[in-house]
Amino acid sequence: MSPFTSSKIRLTSRPEGKPTPEDFSIDQVAHGELEPGQVRVSNEFISVDPYMRGRMNAGRSYVKPYGLGETITGGAVGRVVQSAADDLPEGTAVLHQHGWTDAVQDDASTFQAVPELDGLPLSLYLGLLGMPGLTAYVGLTRVAELRPGDSLFVSGAAGAVGTAVGQIARQLGAARLIGSAGSAEKVSLLKDKYGFDVALNYRDAPIREQLVRALEHEGVDVFYDNVGGDHLEAALEVMNDFGRLALCGAISSYNATERPAGPDNMGNMVTRRLRMQGFIVAEVASEHPEVTEEFRERMTGWLSAGDVTAEETVVEGLEHTVDAFVDMMRGGNTGKMVVRVG
Ligand SMILES: NC(=O)c1ccc[n+]([C@@H]2O[C@H](COP(=O)([O-])OP(=O)(O)OC[C@H]3O[C@@H](n4cnc5c(N)ncnc54)[C@H](OP(=O)(O)O)[C@@H]3O)[C@@H](O)[C@H]2O)c1
CATH class of the missing domain: 3.40.50.720 (NAD(P)-binding Rossmann-like Domain)
Known part of the structure; x- marks a missing residue:
């Protein structure tokens, strides 16, 4: 199989106040051979979210802080480009939490297959439908x-x-x-x-x-x-x-x-x-096990009837992810801010 590489954005220092580009690095990673049960995913959109700011601090919070040198994990959607897992064939659209990277190679169990949305971008799984x-x-x-x-x-x-x-x-x-x-x-x-x-x-x-x-x-x-x-x-x-x-x-x-x-x-x-x-x-979603499915069903219905619309701000290119995050934190977005990669 061909060599598979990805670019990953990592936290290199803990921001004081507003994060700056110097708090992050972008690194190339070469992945090994695809192992049984693994897939390779090319991302289409990655998410920048306010909760990530809290995870950049060292202190106690409801999610554990990012480690220094760690890739910023969070929501992303993409497509399987190579598969060694029967349940996720090539071409499947997937949602995952591998975060700020253009591509991922990992166990199929770390990805969730999502239905294609008629005429709508996969980014909705990071926003209105996510x-x-x-x-x-x-x-x-x-x-x-x-x-x-x-x-x-x-x-x-x-x-x-x-x-x-x-x-x-x-x-x-x-x-x-x-x-x-x-x-x-x-x-x-x-x-x-x-x-x-x-x-x-x-x-x-x-x-x-x-x-x-x-x-x-x-x-x-x-x-x-x-x-x-x-x-x-x-x-x-x-x-x-x-x-x-x-x-x-x-x-x-x-x-x-x-x-x-x-x-x-x-x-x-x-x-x-x-x-x-x-x-x-x-x-709340785990205390109310029915709510996620209830939400998906109702939101899909409202979307397809045109009763709700997805408001998005799309930034182009993985290399602009940090700028997009900083911009979102000070109001540069309307609706969901996502970064289109790949
Ligand atoms: N509890 C949970 O489980 C949970 C889950 C998801 C999100 N959240 C929270 O929900 C909130 C919204 O998240 P989101 O993803 O939808 O982000 P968002 O609203 O799309 O983006 C952040 C917005 O915050 C506003 N903002 C920044 N500084 C502000 C300030 N000093 N005063 C007033 N507004 C300010 C900006 O809009 P303006 O231009 O209007 O200032 C900016 O666009 C955040 O507080 C986030 O932490 C909580």
């Missing part, structure tokens, strides 16, 4: 327990999880959608394309002031938080009695070098009898 979409779905259905008629505020509304939250919430019968994002273009997109009733640019003025003013005397029943800090404080100000807050992420603090101040209005949790719960998608 982990971010599932995160939106479990957060709304199993954590916030969204009910028809609820009004919902989602922070980070124009990102991968955020665009999925808005669209899924509508499908589940949310009556009113309020979202925040970091640019005028994103705010227009939320209103014009995704039908948000209220969309706010948190860079224009403090989000708490804007939200209170925009809602006047109407509150929200569900807050889906991707941002934390000032956005959580803003939501606590406008929650209706018995509202539910699903804490999905706190991206405003991921690159912080000092601890941000906490919300100053936690007393509202008591007076309004609120329920706030943080969650990790994989844990």
